[in-house]
Amino acid sequence: MRSSSREEVVEVFDALKADLKRALDLSFDALTTPERFALLQTCETFRRRLPAIEHPLINQVSEQADATELGGKLPSALANRLRITRADASRRIGEAADLGERKAITGEPLPPVLPATAEAQRAGDIGPGHVAVIRGFWHRLPDFVDVETRQKAEAQLARLGGEHRPDELSKLADKLSDCMNPDGTFTDDDRARRRGITIGQQGIDGMTPISGYLTPEARATIDAVFAKLAAPGMCNPADSAACVSGTPSQEAIERDTRSAGQRNHDALNAAGRALLASGELGQHNGLPASIIVTTTLHELEAATGKGLTGGGTLLPMSDVIRLATHAHHYLAIFDKGEALALYHTKRLASPGQRIVLYAKDRGCSAPGCSVPGYYCEAHHCKPYAKCRTTDVNDLTFGCGGHHPLAEQGWTTRKNQHGDTEWIPPPHLDYGQPRINTFHHPEKLLLDDEDEE
Numbered sequence: 030m031r032s033s034s035r036e037e038v039v040e041v042f043d044a045l046k047a048d049l050k051r052a053l054d055l056s057f058d059a060l061t062t063p064e065r066f067a068l069l070q071t072c073e074t075f076r077r078r079l080p081a082i083e084h085p086l087i088n089q090v091s092e093q094a095d096a097t098e099l100g101g102k103l104p105s106a107l108a109n110r111l112r113i114t115r116a117d118a119s120r121r122i123g124e125a126a127d128l129g130e131r132k133a134i135t136g137e138p139l140p141p142v143l144p145a146t147a148e149a150q151r152a153g154d155i156g157p158g159h160v161a162v163i164r165g166f167w168h169r170l171p172d173f174v175d176v177e178t179r180q181k182a183e184a185q186l187a188r189l190g191g192e193h194r195p196d197e198l199s200k201l202a203d204k205l206s207d208c209m210n211p212d213g214t215f216t217d218d219d220r221a222r223r224r225g226i227t228i229g230q231q232g233i234d235g236m237t238p239i240s241g242y243l244t245p246e247a248r249a250t251i252d253a254v255f256a257k258l259a260a261p262g263m264c265n266p267a268d269s270a271a272c273v274s275g276t277p278s279q280e281a282i283e284r285d286t287r288s289a290g291q292r293n294h295d296a297l298n299a300a301g302r303a304l305l306a307s308g309e310l311g312q313h314n315g316l317p318a319s320i321i322v323t324t325t326l327h328e329l330e331a332a333t334g335k336g337l338t339g340g341g342t343l344l345p346m347s348d349v350i351r352l353a354t355h356a357h358h359y360l361a362i363f364d365k366g367e368a369l370a371l372y373h374t375k376r377l378a379s380p381g382q383r384i385v386l387y388a389k390d391r392g393c394s395a396p397g398c399s400v401p402g403y404y405c406e407a408h409h410c411k412p413y414a415k416c417r418t419t420d421v422n423d424l425t426f427g428c429g430g431h432h433p434l435a436e437q438g439w440t441t442r443k444n445q446h447g448d449t450e451w452i453p454p455p456h457l458d459y460g461q462p463r464i465n466t467f468h469h470p471e472k473l474l475l476d477d478e479d480e481e
Contacts, residue, residue, distance in 0.1 A: 074153030080121070080160075081151040084129030087122055092132075097437045098457055101395060102430045109397035127164055143167060145180075145187035155187065158195030163187060166202040171210055171219050182209065220244050235343060258296035261285045266295060273299050321402070322349055323388040339387045341401035341468070382421040383407060391468035394441075394449040395431035399467050406432050410441040410449060425449040 057065060091103055099106035107118040128147040131139040141147040146163050149155045155163075163186045170179060182205055190198050226241035243251065258264050262277030262285050272281055287295070304310065321339035336349040386407060393400040405426035413419065425441065431451075435441055438454035450463040466472050 073156070077153040077156045078151060080124065080157070081128070081147070083121065084125040084147075087125040088129045088131075091122065091125075096430065097434060097439070097454070100431075100434065100439075100451075100453060100457070101398065105398060105430065115399060124160060124164070127167075128160070143183055143187075145184035146190075149187040149191055154191035156195070159190035159198055162195055162198045162202050163190065166206060169206065169223065171215050173214070173216075174209055178209065231342060235345060237342075254300055255293055255296050258299055259289070259292040261287075261292070263292070264295045264299040271299075273303065321384060321387045323391075337391060339391075339402040341392060379419075382419070382424060385421050386424060386426050389447075390426040390449070392426060392465075393428040393431055394425045394465050395427060395434075395451050396463055396465050397467060398428055398431055398465055400428035400430075401468075402426055404428060408432055408435060408441065410443055422447065 057068070060068070087107070090099075090107075094103075096102060100109070103122060104115050104118040107113070107122065108115045111118070127142045128150060129141060131141065133139055143163065146155070146160060150160060163183060166186060167179070167183060170182075186198065186202055186205065189201055193201065221244065223242045224244045224247070226239065226243075229238035229240070231237045258273070260277070262282035263272055265271050265281065265285055265287065267284075267287075268281060272278070285292075322336040322344060323338075334346050336344045336346065338344060386405075387402045390402065390405075392398070392402050393405050405428050407424050408427040409416070409419065410423050410425055416423070423443065425443075427435065434451075438457075440452045442450050442452065444450055444464075448464050451465075452463060
């Protein structure tokens, strides 16, 4: 690809914006149905080709910008700037790595990892659904498949993608995979690449989807645990005194009406609860590994509302009360948004201060960051070397990606409302928001009400 000047890039994008504005102002009343379908096909082609423009931009940002300039890791920075989810940002970064042009260590250009797919995308023949199928096929191929065979298979799928829908292409990809690996032979490395468990977003009803792949060893381990704890009559939350060890009574077995899936769920919950209670997990960020729940005294007394865990999970008050029967109790007292009498002269935050941060910040306070409190470190807004005290009202949560930025040109401060502002170095101020409202969506609602 030839080199383009800055002036040419600006000129072309300005022309694109102007032409799109003209298209948005059009009326299509005079067209026939076939003509409308033809224009829809044209729009789809434009939509499919657009990522090919984005790939080199993403790859160059990834190669040339560091965490200080980005304000964190690339997926987080991309999600914040484009106002997309981190999952979508990660997907675009992965697609750019596979479909964008690369450079060798010596600097010479290299073709994309998936050259045929990249070319079909640039031509507008395939869309994001097709790309997802081909990338999934490519990354699932066993190690023993040679490079030439891989490339032929990728080119065939890219060609077929221009003739079929993504769901049809998925079936073709599965069939091609069977042909290339008829014996279903996979190495430990093949399986290790696919292992993983994904915990989805909590729904409005409080339930959370879970999906993923277990290695054979992990499956065997889970099978053994479920054989004991998921047996009929075991770990049944409907029982006043659920059986979690030994053998359940015949009466408990007979009144157990749960499905196999429900018993598996309850067994996993019981196993995790037992591991937490054992104390064998040690400490995590200065506190014993445990469930930290924040709620209000009013809701607790009324047994209504919800509590919020340090991992960002909302718990119905009935679950909060149930957990409280087996938990240590902590009390954080607030006055006009500030915690009282929680400061000391040691540099590290105390356990009590971390509990207050779970209640105040709920997670990383860097703009747009979604990392919950369990995975964050306590940060001094005023450097400890200057103030020599650790006051909870000057502390905030910072995740492993953002916390180091506070020592790399970024600064933090508390505003008049007690919120933490993250301020980039002067030459990097993109106008991005400085206060994180991800963990406090209610603040956005209050702001809208004030404006009205």
